[in-house]
Amino acid sequence: MGNPDLPTPEPIVSKLIEAARVPLNHGYSVSRGVAKLREAIAARYARKWNVRLDPESEVIVTIGAKEGLAHLVMSILEPGELAVVPQPAYPIHTYSVIIAGGKLLGVSAAEPAGLLDRLEGAFSKERPKLAILSFPNNPTGACVDLNFFEELVALARRFGVFVVHDLAYADIVFDGYRAPSILEVEGAKEIAVELFSLSKSYNMAGWRVAACVGNPAAIAALTRIKSYLDYGVFQPIQLAAVVALDDCGDAAREIAEVYRARRNILVDSLASMGWRAEKPRGGMFVWAPIPERFRASGSLEFSRLLLTHAKVAVSPGIGFGEAGDGYVRFALVEDEQRIRQAARGVKAFLSGAGGGG
Ligand SMILES: Cc1ncc(COP(=O)(O)O)c(C=O)c1O
Incomplete structure (x- = not known):
């Protein structure tokens, strides 16, 4: 969430x-x-x-x-x-x-x-x-x-x-x-x-x-x-x-800065394993296209796999309507260390499942 x-x-x-x-x-x-x-x-x-x-x-x-x-x-x-x-x-x-x-x-x-x-x-x-x-x-x-x-x-x-x-x-x-x-x-x-x-x-x-x-x-x-x-x-x-x-005008700027740093860590880590997602200019999410070889089984199944094997919870894109089914949504609501840990889990899962991307 x-x-x-x-x-x-x-x-x-x-x-x-x-x-x-x-x-x-x-x-x-x-x-x-x-x-x-x-x-x-x-x-x-x-x-x-x-x-x-x-x-x-x-x-x-x-x-x-x-x-x-x-x-x-x-x-x-x-x-x-x-x-x-x-x-x-x-x-x-x-x-x-x-x-x-x-x-x-x-x-x-x-x-x-x-x-x-x-x-x-x-x-x-x-x-x-x-x-x-x-x-x-x-x-x-x-x-x-x-x-x-x-x-x-x-x-x-x-x-x-x-x-x-x-x-x-x-x-x-x-x-x-x-x-x-x-x-x-x-x-x-x-x-x-x-x-x-x-x-x-x-x-x-x-x-x-x-x-x-x-x-x-x-x-x-x-x-x-x-x-x-x-x-x-x-x-x-x-x-x-x-x-x-x-x-508290500055508080909002500081909060945005926290999400920006998390966004960079997540998107850069995904990119390093061949999973490309855009860096958004706003919001607190990363909307990532499901890697090609998992796409056919849909976002719910891919989210289940990530949860089970990488221990990472994402929102299946289908939760936002049929049009979202080719994607999963990462929420930037964990600290930088936990995001790195999550990325390691995703990497291990993707490579174990037969290569990146
Ligand atoms: C687009 C959008 N609108 C509204 C909300 C909810 O806002 P509020 O907490 O003010 O109800 C969210 C929360 O995730 C949101 O993403």
Whole structure:
């Protein structure tokens, strides 16, 4: 799993403890998030992406990006309506559509450049209501630049498609790459929302705090459905999240650096045994094509072999849809020594099984 192994930065934990001692914080919170946190999220978007957000109408706090995305799709997709989700995909991108009773239209996401053409084909032919995308991508590690979003927003406006962009890996970027926000595009707010999460940027996966920002009508719809369903994130967690956003900017950079070093060790070790995988510019995964001679038996069987013989757990690509079946996904959630140890196990297995590659 993409479950960060490192601790949440100390100032965030301290704020949680301090806030948990205040009885006023023990009651129901507000479903859409306390004003301070919505303001801190808007301030982060202004600083990092030069995007202006109204904390009242264009920001809602969610119980992680996953919850926000699932309920958002439920609130805007009518049963039977079409949603485009590039495949392979992070499971809730696909299943939010199915849970909402919508119809899934998969397009191949082999690479971002061709993806725009395929999206245009799907938009013009099928006239879907919704498209759900995510860059840096889980599982593929694909990253895009701002011009991708410019073209996507133009297409979405032309064909009347609403776009949900999941930016869960906003800060987990390497080698000088900067992950753009779709909201940087002029006019994007008219047709798009974005999910921004603290899970990966601050090692806060278990805390369950994120935000959905952008189009006010969609934010209002999500606010409404959530007001029926939940009372928001435990207030001390929201207050600690403000500390993360306001005071811990460097922590996100340091966390990304840890993943970058792990990525290099893993990809270089695989390359040394003839197993080629790309170094992603963002995210916390390595998406590796299954070596040729194991490909026919599929990703589940290959993952089982790796687990049994190399003692290495990977995610079979098929867990992200049929389109992922030629791949396995390594999560960079072990330290450098353990990654080296894992690579040795893989090497011994591959050579024992009859040579590399
Ligand atoms: C693309 C993507 N979106 C969302 C999430 C979950 O984020 P959160 O913890 O904010 O629900 C993940 C976690 O792996 C992810 O990869």
